[in-house]
Amino acid sequence: MNNKFSNLQILDHPLIRQKLYFLRAKDTDSLYFRTLLNEVAAMMVYEVTRNLPVEEREVETPLESTTGYILSRPITLVPILRAGLGMCDGILNLIPSARVGHIGLYRDHDTLKPVQYYLKFPADIADSEIIVIDPMLATGGSAVAAIDLVKEHGGESISFVCLVAAPEGVRVMEKHHPEVPIYTAALDRQLNDLAYILPGLGDAGDRIYGTI
Numbered sequence: 001m002n003n004k005f006s007n008l009q010i011l012d013h014p015l016i017r018q019k020l021y022f023l024r025a026k027d028t029d030s031l032y033f034r035t036l037l038n039e040v041a042a043m044m045v046y047e048v049t050r051n052l053p054v055e056e057r058e059v060e061t062p063l064e065s066t067t068g069y070i071l072s073r074p075i076t077l078v079p080i081l082r083a084g085l086g087m088c089d090g091i092l093n094l095i096p097s098a099r100v101g102h103i104g105l106y107r108d109h110d111t112l113k114p115v116q117y118y119l120k121f122p123a124d125i126a127d128s129e130i131i132v133i134d135p136m137l138a139t140g141g142s143a144v145a146a147i148d149l150v151k152e153h154g155g156e157s158i159s160f161v162c163l164v165a166a167p168e169g170v171r172v173m174e175k176h177h178p179e180v181p182i183y184t185a186a187l188d189r190q191l192n193d194l195a196y197i198l199p200g201l202g203d204a205g206d207r208i209y210g211t212i
């Protein structure tokens, strides 16, 4: 789907759109929500990783030698806790060799600014292809802070994957990290007065973990 943001790719495959329909539905319970979110993440990862560099490697088939391809660099997933964890297993199912670095951030209810409470990265994060994961890109504060942290630790090749993005958050990412591609299943209309995405799907962390 075309959109006006050069840093944004909307992955609107029909199967993703249908899963997003059920993710938005307010009566979808946590168990089904978690299942759907991981399924969408797994489908999105094909496009997110499409341009990863590969290198040639000789391989012996049972019949003869040929040239195969392997990824040039390791992949590090960086879910933003809590909600980012809800997409992580779906991606790990397809890239089981990926390392996982965690960033704990929550959005302060009054200031709407991200507050950091945890960070643990693999030692070689600087040499890897990094995929930062969070289902919701609202004001963009959390995504920008997470990518700041990744860059402070030497990360250079970075993508951001979410489920639903607000135009406000995409613009903030464009300003602070213009070289980071954003992949989303949907670009929603706007934020409300409490900086929730409209139409959105509510609070992703609460819906994943049943903490409403």
Ligand code: PRP
Pocket (backbone or CB within 6 Å): 080, 081, 082, 083, 084, 105, 106, 107, 108, 112, 114, 134, 135, 136, 137, 138, 139, 140, 141, 142, 143, 169, 195, 203, 204, 205, 206
């Ligand atoms: C949600 C979401 C993002 C953030 C997005 O997390 O998972 O991390 O809000 O908002 P922003 O773009 O305005 O920063 P939340 O702070 O609710 O924490 P949680 O994942 O622990 O529920």
Ligand code: URA
Pocket (backbone or CB within 6 Å): 083, 136, 138, 195, 196, 197, 198, 200, 201, 202, 203, 204, 205
């Ligand atoms: N965080 C969420 O979980 N949902 C929103 O709509 C905005 C921020």
